[in-house]
Amino acid sequence: MKFKRALVLLLFIIGCARQGAITSFERKPLPSFDLPTVDEVRLDNGLTCFLLEDHSLPIVNVQVITRAGSIFEDPHQAGLAELTGRLMRTGGTGSFTATAFDQEIDTYGFQLSHDVGREASVAHLKALSSELEKALSLMMEMLFAPRFDVQRLAIARDKLLEDLRRENDEPARVADRTFTMLVYGEQSPWASRPTPQSLKSLRAADLRQFHSRYFVPQNMILAVAGDFQRDDVQRLLIQMLRGVQNDPVQFTSLAPVRHAFAAEEQLIRRPLTQSYIRMGHLGIKRDNPDKFAITVMNHILGASDFKSRLMEDIRTKRGLAYGISSNFSAGLDYGLFEVQVATKAASTALVVKLIRDHLEAMARGEGVAEEEVAFARRTILSRQIFLFDQPFEIVSRRALYRFMGYPDDYWLISQRKIQEVDVADVKRVAQQYLHPAALKLVIVGPNNNGNH
């Protein structure tokens, strides 16, 4: 008896020693971090600027967000925003032919890109600080004085057509776009996709019109971080933007997304050895106060690397996938809730069933307990520092908050809100916002066995 007790005690101590090692490393709480102060300046022309000096490396990063994207297109001109955005970058400017512009960029090793999304276009510049003035002038030319060279338009159009064609070679992308269209409806501005017809109908005049309508300083937010002097950059911007056209923007009104949920399937047959599966429905709007609880709920369900329910079951326990994740987005209009996975063809039906089971269980609040919720909160919050580990991330996040209409200290607010999410909240939002009986299901794969 005594011996056994001693043994139990010994084992307990050995067990504890292991835990003890880790616990001792965790004893010091992670400190809260203070962000450096970001300067905000609003130029007379309405351009909002966020500036953060950091002289540790001789680099400057500049980003400009414009409220201009594909949701503002006329449906028969699908691709107009994308093509305009691309040609601003490749079609030359007031001062430079397209070829000369390319040469300037390459000679100095600048990185200048322009990406167009649904709601916004984002221009990004990276340059050595010794060449800041030249780099900035090229960026401003791109934004405000694009040439829309006709030959480069033809090249850009051909490229975009080829991009669309090649998207079909990537089953994951086929699955993504099919899912988006299934949830929103093909006509929705949130699901529209250029077609060869819509692209071929676009002329340089259309691009010019789109550009002059949306790409004006008062419709933009600029963020700059790195090795510069605040006064210099301000002076340069004022100088470079002198005389730039700046009419207030008339935004297209958007067809609202119909808030409806109904089960539907689309199966696309491809001769692959895996099925690419997407399951889900509409998400929420950006201004929904439940979004913090939903973030925690979704983290538990499918967003935590390796520790989410979906990942632990479908990858770790059963070896059925290389990756599985869920995403619950909050948009300008309703976002998307989407589970994504690829699995060998023979496991398709099983994986679809398992996902359904997990969604049903989560919607019922099954197994949602303090440990799981606390782990999710802790993970989300303890890695927040990485959203701000570079000066450029700090300043571009400020710009993003402003673009979305959030307060400047949104990150602090969201920290607090996440910390407040409890088991009851997670159960409530799971029950209210998950619709396991009304899932849209897309499978791109070799056979039609799916969801039975």
Added chain:
Amino acid sequence: MIRHFIFPFFIIFITAFFPPELLSFDLKSQVKSFALSNGMRWLIVERSQAPVFSGVVMVRVGSAEEEKGKTGLAHMFEHMALKGSSHLGTRNFKKEEPLLHQLNELGRELTELSRQKADAAVQQERQARMKEVQKQIAAFQVPNEVWDVMLRNGGDDLNAFTSKDVTAFHASMPAERFELWAYVFAELISDPVLRDFYTERDVVAEELRLSVENDPDGKLAETLLNTAYADGPYQWSTIGLKEDVISLNHADALAFHRRHYVAVNMVGVLVGDVHAAHARPILERYFGRIPKGAPSPDPVPSVGRGGEERTIALDAEPAWVAAFHIPTFPDGEVYSIEAVISLLCDGASSRLEKKLIVEKRVAREVSCSSGFPGSRLPHLAYIWVEPLQGKSGTAIKRIVLDELKMLQRQKIPAIELESVKKREQAHFVYAMEHNKGLATTLGSFEAIFGEWELVADYVDKISAVTAEDIKRVAEKYFVPENMVLVERVKGNGE
């Protein structure tokens, strides 16, 4: 476009060409290097702009160390390393271990039976017994505890990768959690316990499907390797052949670890808010116990095949790739070769982008890289072209060869050479921005070539390249006799 194949070559260098006030970014002086008592090397770059650091551990072993019939083992092992140790991932290793042994032996038997296409009933019996043991063992395991511990302490980008040359493990963490990072990573590297081996093998099979079987570019890359090499360590892709991967067993993985995961084969790099004086004793405490071992010798490189052409047909849009056999460090030619690649592909005004996309309008995209599939051994530099619809591989080949001939016949103008150098200098500075990127690059050069200083010297070296050098390497390497060409056309069949 320059496509970076795991380890970008031409980044990171500095000094002479920067104005004086920037000489404080002399990378050499920023790197603190030392070895532990067991020979494991460490590099530390202290920078405390944010209270975080990136920690990378690189082992000088990769897919090149594999043997035919067991390809994909290095990558398989990398997957296993994150399953924990005898301390992490278990509630009671004493109870778990015998069950794990049982489970793994059953898995090995089942693998063998499956390979021999044994009777279904026999296989099912093994599967049933495995399920039984899995049920028992679950009581003693903490699945993904490594993730648990790292994630709840702010771990970001916890990941690992395998290449032909190295296996790397990484995580970024808040500065306060440095000791935790050291503890966890030392556990994974020194004492991996192969939990869920046979389940994880299924995961790797899914990854293989994702990245090769159902990815036309993955297939093209694999074909390129098979064509460029008749044999030898660079012939197969890192992920391995499917028939090999699904036959790997846990004993293979254990033997692999024992042979290669020794201190002299390892390099650790820390970049960020860490201090060498504070870190060193901690590193010694956790990593110092790894056995010293003997360095793994390099496999014998095969003679590459030149003048080879091949076509594959897939149900996908066409692609075209031309690859050239090139030497590697410490051969001084590498810098001139990098300059040629930059001239050909780096930027919209580069020779090939300009010709193929703007002037002749035959391509959607052009990308080039060296370091394919690895850089430890003589390897390949490739030019990868995606044709526009209706444009033939023949036309592309003619244009590319013409451009190469131009480089061989005419020295490039000084202004173009200057442009290459300026660009490379800029790229170097950009590469210093992110802790993880800098750590990975320093680690790669030290692990692969034993000389992280190559990174710091790169700018000087590339700045010394002359127009004559470029002409010379163009004549020597970028010629049809040294070229392997693979075209992917649209059609049926594998």
